[in-house]
Amino acid sequence: MQNEKGTSENLTWASYAAFIFAIIFFSGIFASSKDWLQVFDFSVLNGSFGKITGEAGKTFTFRGIGGSGARDGFMFAIELMPPVLFALGVVSVVDGLGGLKVAQKLMTPLLKPLIGVPGSCGLALIANLQSTDAGAGMTKELVQRGLITDDERTIFCTYQISASATITNYFSSGVALFGFISVPIIVPLIVMFFFKILGANMMRLYLKAISRQEMPHNMPVGK
Amino acid sequence: MSTTETAVKKNIIDMFIDGMRSGLRIAITNMLPNVVLAFILIRALQVSGLLNLIGKVFGPVMALWAMPGEAATVLVAAFMSMGGGVGVAASLYLSGILTPADVSALLPAIYIMGNPMQNVGRCLGTAEVNTKYFTVITAICIINSLLAMWLMKALLVLF
Numbered sequence: 001m002q003n004e005k006g007t008s009e010n011l012t013w014a015s016y017a018a019f020i021f022a023i024i025f026f027s028g029i030f031a032s033s034k035d036w037l038q039v040f041d042f043s044v045l046n047g048s049f050g051k052i053t054g055e056a057g058k059t060f061t062f063r064g065i066g067g068s069g070a071r072d073g074f075m076f077a078i079e080l081m082p083p084v085l086f087a088l089g090v091v092s093v094v095d096g097l098g099g100l101k102v103a104q105k106l107m108t109p110l111l112k113p114l115i116g117v118p119g120s121c122g123l124a125l126i127a128n129l130q131s132t133d134a135g136a137g138m139t140k141e142l143v144q145r146g147l148i149t150d151d152e153r154t155i156f157c158t159y160q161i162s163a164s165a166t167i168t169n170y171f172s173s174g175v176a177l178f179g180f181i182s183v184p185i186i187v188p189l190i191v192m193f194f195f196k197i198l199g200a201n202m203m204r205l206y207l208k209a210i211s212r213q214e215m216p217h218n219m220p221v222g223k
Numbered sequence: 224m225s226t227t228e229t230a231v232k233k234n235i236i237d238m239f240i241d242g243m244r245s246g247l248r249i250a251i252t253n254m255l256p257n258v259v260l261a262f263i264l265i266r267a268l269q270v271s272g273l274l275n276l277i278g279k280v281f282g283p284v285m286a287l288w289a290m291p292g293e294a295a296t297v298l299v300a301a302f303m304s305m306g307g308g309v310g311v312a313a314s315l316y317l318s319g320i321l322t323p324a325d326v327s328a329l330l331p332a333i334y335i336m337g338n339p340m341q342n343v344g345r346c347l348g349t350a351e352v353n354t355k356y357f358t359v360i361t362a363i364c365i366i367n368s369l370l371a372m373w374l375m376k377a378l379l380v381l382f
Contacts, residue, residue, distance in 0.1 A: 073310065089240070092243075140349060150353065164338075164346055175254075182323040192334050
């Protein structure tokens with residue numbers, strides 16, 4: 001609880017609006033909307049590349065068809081850049097308006113029941129959405145300041161390492177596959193969080209199991 | 224978003240541009256090299272005939288997830304780098320080896336694997352987690368990654 005600086009002090013309606021907007025925008029709910037609502041969709045605003053008509057009336061983008069190896073990989077990576085820029089621009093605005101702090105506020109009371117670490121881990125939890133190193137650094141500090149135990153650190157890091165820097169990674173490298181999947185882009189993201197939480201709980205059970213095993217040796221003699 | 228009344232230090236345009244700038248940096252210094260490497264790797268495997276072999280050898284294993292054996296290369300690459308895993312999956316999809324259903328299942332699995340090759344140091348090392356847990360944590364990540372592919376394949380029925 002001590003580590004709440006910046007949690008709720010500057011949460012405005014804009015923070016909540018930004019948070020809700022981010023979820024809607026990346027969820028793909030309005031992707032197939034036919035009216036003006038489709039403006040609230042990431043993939044709609046990403047648009048498309050112009051098409052080139054080649055031999056036999058086949059159309060393709062500037063990347064062409066039938067490439068391979070390093071050259072094709074390079075062209076493919078170029079194609080992926082606009083959505084990466086766009087996604088991280090949106091994430092930056094949402095973060096700047098305090099949208100991620102809303103997530104932190106909502107998650108803090110859930111940390112104990114969900115992954116068995118105290119609410120003081122909220123900030124590191126949110127940092128882990130954007131950066132592996134930031135989340136891990138904050139976790140080390142939490143232990144040094146005596147806010148979490150060694151076991152809690154192990155559990156928390158099991159949560160962090162799996163799908164670490166979730167938002168940044170998913171909306172940069174993950175973009176490469178967005179065009180090839182048959183589910184809305186928010187579905188794999190939810191699955192990732194589900195398994196992050198599941199992993200932390202597997203570690204929780206493991207630690208419980210080994211502490212039970214070690215108990216007889218560590219048991220103080222006498223009183 | 225209309226957020227004119229909020230007293231934020233940087234305006235929204237600045238924040239957006241800053242975010243895009245970091246997006247461009249990540250795209251050029253991180254995503255692009257990973258994708259190019261993955262495409263080179265798949266090309267090398269194709270030219271040498273190894274991809275075919277991997278497909279045959281891992282066919283029975285990957286069949287557990289209703290995927291071709293070649294999909295195993297995605298998981299191996301993901302163990303070393305998230306971007307690499309994604310790049311290999313993209314390359315295999317574009318070669319017509321993976322279906323949209325396969326890619327949907329592999330996408331979360333790549334990230335859940337947690338890129339142990341790099342992140343054991345960057346995450347567990349930085350946080351100073353006791354080294355005796357490194358193997359267990361890595362094992363949990365791999366197990367969850369495999370479970371995620373089943374979950375995704377099951378969820379696909381809904382879409």
